[in-house]
Amino acid sequence: MSSEVIIETRNLTKVYRDFWGRPKVQALKALDLQVHRGEIFGLLGPNGSGKTTTIKLLLGLVFPTQGDALIFNEPTSNVAKNERIGYLPEESYLYKFLNAEETLHFYGRLFKMSSAERRKRVDHLIDMVGLTSAKHRQLREYSKGMQRRIGLAQALINNPELILLDEPTSGLDPIGTAEIKELIRDLREQGKTIVLSGHLLADMQDICDRIAILHRGELKELGKVTDLLTVQDVTQIKAKNLPPSALEEIREVIARHGVENVTIDHPTTTLEELFLRIVRESELHPGRRKVAADVRPFEELTGSAQKS
Numbered sequence: 001m002s003s004e005v006i007i008e009t010r011n012l013t014k015v016y017r018d019f020w021g022r023p024k025v026q027a028l029k030a031l032d033l034q035v036h037r038g039e040i041f042g043l044l045g046p047n048g049s050g051k052t053t054t055i056k057l058l059l060g061l062v063f064p065t066q067g068d069a070l071i072f073n074e075p076t077s078n079v080a081k082n083e084r085i086g087y088l089p090e091e092s093y094l095y096k097f098l099n100a101e102e103t104l105h106f107y108g109r110l111f112k113m114s115s116a117e118r119r120k121r122v123d124h125l126i127d128m129v130g131l132t133s134a135k136h137r138q139l140r141e142y143s144k145g146m147q148r149r150i151g152l153a154q155a156l157i158n159n160p161e162l163i164l165l166d167e168p169t170s171g172l173d174p175i176g177t178a179e180i181k182e183l184i185r186d187l188r189e190q191g192k193t194i195v196l197s198g199h200l201l202a203d204m205q206d207i208c209d210r211i212a213i214l215h216r217g218e219l220k221e222l223g224k225v226t227d228l229l230t231v232q233d234v235t236q237i238k239a240k241n242l243p244p245s246a247l248e249e250i251r252e253v254i255a256r257h258g259v260e261n262v263t264i265d266h267p268t269t270t271l272e273e274l275f276l277r278i279v280r281e282s283e284l285h286p287g288r289r290k291v292a293a294d295v296r297p298f299e300e301l302t303g304s305a306q307k308s
C-alpha cells in the first residue's frame, strides 16, 4: 500500500428527501476518510448503514447534501475520472439475452476501445473470472455466482485503477465467495485500489487491509483489520508438536510469574476452511467420505440398533 491518497471524503453527508423536498433519511453523516493506492478497503455495516450511498456519492451518481469527496484529487462531479474507475453495483443490470463475450464487447465499445484491443481484453477477462467454457451461453442461463463473475469482468473492462464493488460476494456459496476473494487479492497484486462493501464479517476480515464500520450513516470505527482485531492484553504462543514435558515447564514458568487464567489448547480452523477443504477433497476423490471415528452410528444414537 502506498501513501498516495486515491479517495478522500470530508464531512461527506447525504440526506435523501421525499417527493416534496422534505428531509426523509439521513443516510450518511459527516464521513471523513482516506483510501490509499493499492489497498483493499472495506465499508462494513448492517443493512441501511450507508455503504451503498457512500459508493454512489464517490461515483457522482448521487450528490452530497454537505461536504465533499475527491477521487484522484478531483471532485466526484468530474465525470472524466470515471474512465479510471470500475464499478460493480449491488445488482448488475446486464442484458440477459447477450452472452458473456457479447456483454463485454458491448461495454468495451462504450469505452471506445478498438476492436483489436477489445478482443484481447475480453478474452483475458473471461479467462480471469473463469467463464471461458460458458462464454457463449446467454446470461439468463447463468447461476448467481456466474452472474457476479461476469459483473466483475464488466467492471474491469476499462482496466481501472480504482474498483468499487458493492457486496461482491452477495448470494454466493463459499466456493464462489472464495474465488471472488482470490480475484480481488489478485487485483491488489496488480496495484489496483479496491473499495468494497459488505456485511459478512468473516469475508471482510479475510480480505480487507483496512475497514470502516458504519452504523446508521455514522463512522464508528476505522483502521487496519489486524490492529482492530488484536487483543492487546492476551498473549498467544503457537508451537507444533510440543512434547507434554515442555508444556509442563511452560505452565510452571507462567505460574512462577503469578499469571492466572491461563488457557492452553489446540487452535480450531474456521468453518469456511473446513468446508472448502472437504469440497476440494471431494472433487479429487468423489464418493462418500469417512467421517470422524467418534461419530456414533445413527442406530446407536436413536437406540434402534437390533441386538443379535
Ligand SMILES: Nc1ncnc2c1ncn2[C@@H]1O[C@H](COP(=O)(O)OP(=O)(O)OP(=O)(O)O)[C@@H](O)[C@H]1O
Binding pocket: 016, 017, 024, 025, 026, 027, 045, 046, 047, 048, 049, 050, 051, 052, 053, 054, 090, 199
Ligand atoms: N434513493 C433513496 N431515497 C430515500 N432513502 C434512501 C435512498 N437510498 C437509500 N436510502 C436510505 O438511506 C439509508 C442508507 O441506505 P444504503 O443503501 O446506503 O445502505 P447500505 O448500508 O448499503 O444497506 P444494504 O446493506 O441494505 O445494501 C437507508 O435508510 C435507506 O433506506
